[in-house]
Amino acid sequence: MASSYLSFDEWEDVYADRIEHLRRSAVRDLFAAISRPNVIGLSGGSPDISSLPLDEVAECTKRVVTENGLKSLQYGGSDGRIETRTMVAGMLAEDDIHVDPDEIIITGGSQQALDFMGRVFINPGDKIIVEGPSYLGALQAFSAYQPDVEVVPMDDEGMSMDALEETLKRLGPRGAKFIYTIPNFQNPAGVTMTLERRRRLLELAHEYHIQVIEDDPYGRLRFEGEHIPPLKSMDPNVIYLGTTSKIFAPGLRLAWCVAPKPVIAKINLCEQGASLCCSAFNQILAEQYFTRTDWKGTLEKSRAIYRSRRDAMISALEEFFPPEATWTHPQGGLFVYVTLPPYFDTEQMMSAALENGVAYVPGSNCFPNGEGKSSMRLAFSYEPEEKIREGVRRLSEVIADRMELYRAFLKAGALPEASSEGM
Amino acid sequence: MASSYLSFDEWEDVYADRIEHLRRSAVRDLFAAISRPNVIGLSGGSPDISSLPLDEVAECTKRVVTENGLKSLQYGGSDGRIETRTMVAGMLAEDDIHVDPDEIIITGGSQQALDFMGRVFINPGDKIIVEGPSYLGALQAFSAYQPDVEVVPMDDEGMSMDALEETLKRLGPRGAKFIYTIPNFQNPAGVTMTLERRRRLLELAHEYHIQVIEDDPYGRLRFEGEHIPPLKSMDPNVIYLGTTSKIFAPGLRLAWCVAPKPVIAKINLCEQGASLCCSAFNQILAEQYFTRTDWKGTLEKSRAIYRSRRDAMISALEEFFPPEATWTHPQGGLFVYVTLPPYFDTEQMMSAALENGVAYVPGSNCFPNGEGKSSMRLAFSYEPEEKIREGVRRLSEVIADRMELYRAFLKAGALPEASSEGM
Numbered sequence: 001m002a003s004s005y006l007s008f009d010e011w012e013d014v015y016a017d018r019i020e021h022l023r024r025s026a027v028r029d030l031f032a033a034i035s036r037p038n039v040i041g042l043s044g045g046s047p048d049i050s051s052l053p054l055d056e057v058a059e060c061t062k063r064v065v066t067e068n069g070l071k072s073l074q075y076g077g078s079d080g081r082i083e084t085r086t087m088v089a090g091m092l093a094e095d096d097i098h099v100d101p102d103e104i105i106i107t108g109g110s111q112q113a114l115d116f117m118g119r120v121f122i123n124p125g126d127k128i129i130v131e132g133p134s135y136l137g138a139l140q141a142f143s144a145y146q147p148d149v150e151v152v153p154m155d156d157e158g159m160s161m162d163a164l165e166e167t168l169k170r171l172g173p174r175g176a177k178f179i180y181t182i183p184n185f186q187n188p189a190g191v192t193m194t195l196e197r198r199r200r201l202l203e204l205a206h207e208y209h210i211q212v213i214e215d216d217p218y219g220r221l222r223f224e225g226e227h228i229p230p231l232k233s234m235d236p237n238v239i240y241l242g243t244t245s246k247i248f249a250p251g252l253r254l255a256w257c258v259a260p261k262p263v264i265a266k267i268n269l270c271e272q273g274a275s276l277c278c279s280a281f282n283q284i285l286a287e288q289y290f291t292r293t294d295w296k297g298t299l300e301k302s303r304a305i306y307r308s309r310r311d312a313m314i315s316a317l318e319e320f321f322p323p324e325a326t327w328t329h330p331q332g333g334l335f336v337y338v339t340l341p342p343y344f345d346t347e348q349m350m351s352a353a354l355e356n357g358v359a360y361v362p363g364s365n366c367f368p369n370g371e372g373k374s375s376m377r378l379a380f381s382y383e384p385e386e387k388i389r390e391g392v393r394r395l396s397e398v399i400a401d402r403m404e405l406y407r408a409f410l411k412a413g414a415l416p417e418a419s420s421e422g423m
Numbered sequence: 424m425a426s427s428y429l430s431f432d433e434w435e436d437v438y439a440d441r442i443e444h445l446r447r448s449a450v451r452d453l454f455a456a457i458s459r460p461n462v463i464g465l466s467g468g469s470p471d472i473s474s475l476p477l478d479e480v481a482e483c484t485k486r487v488v489t490e491n492g493l494k495s496l497q498y499g500g501s502d503g504r505i506e507t508r509t510m511v512a513g514m515l516a517e518d519d520i521h522v523d524p525d526e527i528i529i530t531g532g533s534q535q536a537l538d539f540m541g542r543v544f545i546n547p548g549d550k551i552i553v554e555g556p557s558y559l560g561a562l563q564a565f566s567a568y569q570p571d572v573e574v575v576p577m578d579d580e581g582m583s584m585d586a587l588e589e590t591l592k593r594l595g596p597r598g599a600k601f602i603y604t605i606p607n608f609q610n611p612a613g614v615t616m617t618l619e620r621r622r623r624l625l626e627l628a629h630e631y632h633i634q635v636i637e638d639d640p641y642g643r644l645r646f647e648g649e650h651i652p653p654l655k656s657m658d659p660n661v662i663y664l665g666t667t668s669k670i671f672a673p674g675l676r677l678a679w680c681v682a683p684k685p686v687i688a689k690i691n692l693c694e695q696g697a698s699l700c701c702s703a704f705n706q707i708l709a710e711q712y713f714t715r716t717d718w719k720g721t722l723e724k725s726r727a728i729y730r731s732r733r734d735a736m737i738s739a740l741e742e743f744f745p746p747e748a749t750w751t752h753p754q755g756g757l758f759v760y761v762t763l764p765p766y767f768d769t770e771q772m773m774s775a776a777l778e779n780g781v782a783y784v785p786g787s788n789c790f791p792n793g794e795g796k797s798s799m800r801l802a803f804s805y806e807p808e809e810k811i812r813e814g815v816r817r818l819s820e821v822i823a824d825r826m827e828l829y830r831a832f833l834k835a836g837a838l839p840e841a842s843s844e845g846m
Contacts, residue, residue: 009685016546058488065481073672111699123439140696249496251703262432273563276534280674
């Protein structure tokens with residue numbers, strides 16, 4: 001959209017205030033970056049869908065029309081097809097989440113569900129609580145509603161419960177509209193919240209009467225370690241978001257939000273105004289895929305691929321990255337989160353990295369408040385192993401350059417030792 | 424969702440203020456009504472899609488996957504596929520709208536585009552201008568952003584330009600964020616804005632520096648009279664909304680918004696936060712349908728069907744409705760708008776109508792301010808001719824009952840002659 005900034009905008013003073021607050025996403029620029037030839041994309045959160053049985057999917061799509069006829073091409077209800085919601089309820093039950101189809105609403109991807117969370121709960125200036133770092137798309141969705149975002153730090157066991165308690169104490173009962181968390185293979189951190197912390201989170205949320213939103217796109221992408229029960233299975237008040245994007249295909253834009261019925265009624269109102277209903281065609285396609293193909297077998301293959309790619313990324317990081325860098329060790333999902341010395345500014349470094357043929361997500365995109373400058377999200381989901389290795393190698397060159405420069409400055413006395421100035 | 428109102432909502436005081444302002448749509452309840460057996464649905468705006476060549480559509484869906492493979496199942500850009508936008512640009516050119524694909528963004532149905540219009544332009548309390556009556560879904564979409572809605576009355580030639588000028592004078596230059604209009608076969612009124620008024624609207628919009636949003640879902644559904652050029656073809660500043668819903672299938676949730684590039688950039692930001700991107704699958708399916716089938720031939724069949732159904736509705740109204748009722752004579756589209764004597768309250772009358780086996784949209788749903796109580800929208804698009812006739816007959820019974828009651832009250836001196844009390 002570069003050209004739009006060149007053309008005179010005679011409506012400049014007509015836009016709503018919220019437009020000023022909308023976070024520009026790196027996602028868009030990253031998509032553009034990836035589509036350049038020769039750039040290795042460690043940036044985007046696109047799942048690997050190469051294991052999908054294309055012939056079977058093609059047959060599914062055809063059956064959507066031949067078996068369901070005009071119904072698949074007509075409008076549907078805002079809550080989603082009862083057949084789809086019943087199927088989702090069955091899938092959730094495997095995870096010990098036992099809900100009625102009426103506690104489920106189908107949304108146009110989890111991104112739309114996140115938008116609805118903002119729409120239903122956030123007045124401008126309201127506090128909300130997120131993990132730091134958090135999913136950049138969620139921060140972007142919420143930003144349209146102008147919240148005041150409180151960030152609770154994470155470690156290898158997930159969100160810090162001590163820090164959360166401190167925040168909740170400071171804000172007081174009902175002092176925030178909700179706590180937004182991705183407990184499994186968090187985006188971008190790649191870490192998983194322990195069972196103990198999940199229990200504590202629910203206790204604290206109950207004590208301070210704060211709504212919990214559990215975003216779980218990656219729960220079925222565990223390739224190592226023990227499954228940990230979702231928050232929703234331990235507390236029916238939790239709002240739970242699930243999606244087909246990482247277990248079937250993002251191209252469907254099909255997800256679900258599970259919530260207490262009064263909340264579902266509010267979301268339904270939002271969905272009426274925001275999109276009327278979800279695509280009936282895509283809902284039926286999902287029904288076909290999840291009932292007529294061996295989707296669990298396909299997912300097993302994807303998990304094996306992710307595991308190899310995670311291994312490739314971790315061993316490349318060990319081989320090429322400087323000892324000053326640290327990173328997470330995900331047991332599932334799509335992402336590794338790398339932290340560099342504090343004098344790095346990964347947003348500034350991005351252009352050099354792209355020139356050197358590799359893309360990542362700067363950590364500052366994953367914080368609402370300018371934190372995360374020296375860190376980055378690396379996705380191991382999309383590129384094959386040899387490209388991951390080469391991408392990490394290319395990135396290490398850019399990092400080594402910066403470190404050398406920093407040391408030279410330091411030696412010349414041009415920088416204080418503990419400088420946090422970005423390079 | 425009736426049950427949701429029975430269950431205790433412990434989050435009642437946590438919702439955002441805008442939830443209070445969200446219009447509950449009759450749409451949802453109407454969908455529920457239609458799905459009752461024996462109720463003739465003159466309410467919903469569902470197009471007739473019986474002319475769709477299902478075998479060909481099934482082949483198209485299959486080709487989406489076999490010819491495009493994984494691309495159809497992966498994420499795409501927020502602006503929409505360049506192939507889809509180029510195709511849309513070609514379709515628009517047939518209507519003398521000459522734009523670059525970069526001036527087009529693909530949205531999840533026009534409903535999402537309407538939501539984005541609110542999101543981009545409306546601060547709480549901002550004035551916007553709509554026709555009275557107007558599309559209930561647009562009023563609902565805008566309501567999430569808490570505007571102050573000015574209603575400009577219509578007659579058989581569309582929005583009254585004298586009334587518009589009066590409103591604009593009162594509000595002053597830039598006194599409203601936009602004028603929202605459906606110039607062709609308006610929803611719900613069924614009337615079409617004359618060329619003269621279109622020109623005058625653009626003059627006034629220019630003079631008062633107000634954005635114009637032209638919603639044109641029905642433009643290709645003319646079955647009588649001369650085509651009138653869209654506003655967008657006469658003024659590049661107009662924001663134009665088009666959709667596949669009435670020329671292919673609503674089940675795709677696929678539409679487009681055409682706007683000056685700076686506005687497209689803002690909408691793109693909104694789309695990133697609200698839904699990330701549109702379904703790549705559905706975009707490719709639309710490309711397949713509009714390039715590989717005789718969609719214009721199919722549409723010709725649909726128009727012939729709509730014409731017969733319009734004729735069936737008009738002649739049934741002439742046969743069964745009382746002389747005090749008046750109605751519009753659409754030359755295309757899906758709707759006839761009926762006005763009853765002022766003592767009618769069509770919202771109150773709805774339950775009696777449903778009991779008598781017929782559904783419609785009460786006129787008050789098409790106004791933001793309680794107007795339209797004695798009118799109703801009747802859709803001739805969905806039911807076959809004999810059902811339309813029977814539906815109008817059933818409705819006339821309910822109306823006759825009310826009139827008889829009213830006359831009895833009047834005779835007994837229980838009501839003043841010009842009462843506007845609803846019955």
